[in-house]
Each structure stands twice: as C-alpha cells, then as structure tokens.
Amino acid sequence: METLADFIDIDVDILSIGLNPSPNSVLYGFPFATPQNRFWRALNQSKLVNKRYPPSVExxxxxxLQEHIGFTDVVKxxxxxxxxxxxxxxxxxAPILRSTIDSVCPRIIWFxxxxAYRNFAQFGLGQMVGSIDWGEQKSSCAGAVIFISPNPSTANAAYSLAEITAWYDKLAIVRRRSANRRAL
Structure with a gap:
C-alpha cells in the first residue's frame, strides 16, 4: 500500500494528526499538498509559527526540526x-497511532x-465521545494536551480561512502555556 510517511522526531512538541492522506499528499510527499487545502495559508497567517512556510517537503x-511540529494521520x-x-x-x-503517540510523547496532540479525533478516541483509546468542542479538550492522551481545530480541507466549507487561522492562534496560546508549565 502506498501512503504518506510520518514526519516525526523524538523532539516533537506538537503532533499534527490528519484524518488520512490525500492522493496529492502521497504524490508530492507531504501533508496538506492539495493546492486548495487551507492548512498552509492558515498556518502562515497564524501565531503558531514565526516565519512563512511554502507548501513543500522541505x-x-x-x-x-525547527518548530518541533510533527505530522501523521489517524488512518494511513x-x-x-x-x-x-x-x-x-x-x-x-488507530491503535498504531496510539503506539506512536506513546513512543514520541508530544506535549500537544493536534487533531x-x-x-479524526472521534475515531481515534473510539478505536485507539477505546473511548466513546459525545459532543466535541473545538480547542483544548478536557481529556488527555499519554499526558499530552488534546487540541482539535477544524479540518482545513475545502470539503469543510463550514469554516472560513479566518476561523481556521483563529483556531491555530489558540493552539499557539496552548503551546506557550504548555511550555511554561514544563519549565516550572
């Protein structure tokens, strides 16, 4: 089976988790490779990163390596x-993803x-979840904060680029707070 490789290191602060790879992502070798996907625009407009990143493997x-954000999927x-x-x-x-999370130990798991989150919770954690809110969750996984933002795919037209970017900004706040807790 041809799939998209994970981009994970032991020094990951945030583990970004998509639902599954698109054909374009597999073809080009990096997540969110479909040109219409709003991930890159939202990321570059957000406070989550300090510089602009064009869509690419590099x-x-x-x-x-620089921002300590890793990438994987619930389903490969x-x-x-x-x-x-x-x-x-x-x-x-989902159980393979759970094993990956346990071995990498990220501070934040970003769905x-x-x-993506509901199916990981059910099949990776054995938890049925009811209503899910955006943002930081009350539950955690392997000691990591769970954060959920709207899927940036254009198939998810219910959320604008500005709304997705705002959720990435909220993730940046959670990241800073998490780093401060770890420093204590």
Missing part, C-alpha cells in the same frame, strides 16, 4: 475523501477535525 521538514490508507474510510481502517490504524 517546509514539513523545517516545521519538524489514502482516499480521495474521508467518507471513503471504513470502520476496518480505524480498527487497524484536524472532529471526525
């Missing part, structure tokens, strides 16, 4: 749409979308 590597099977995923995909891949 930028993903710089985000990992490539599909054109998240609606093409099956329960079997979550059963197979792109409620569908």
């Amino acid at each position: 930028s993903i590597q710089a985000l990992l 099977r490539t599909t054109r749409s998240g609606s093409d995923l099956r329960v079997e995909d979550y059963r197979r891949w 792109h979308g409620k569908v």
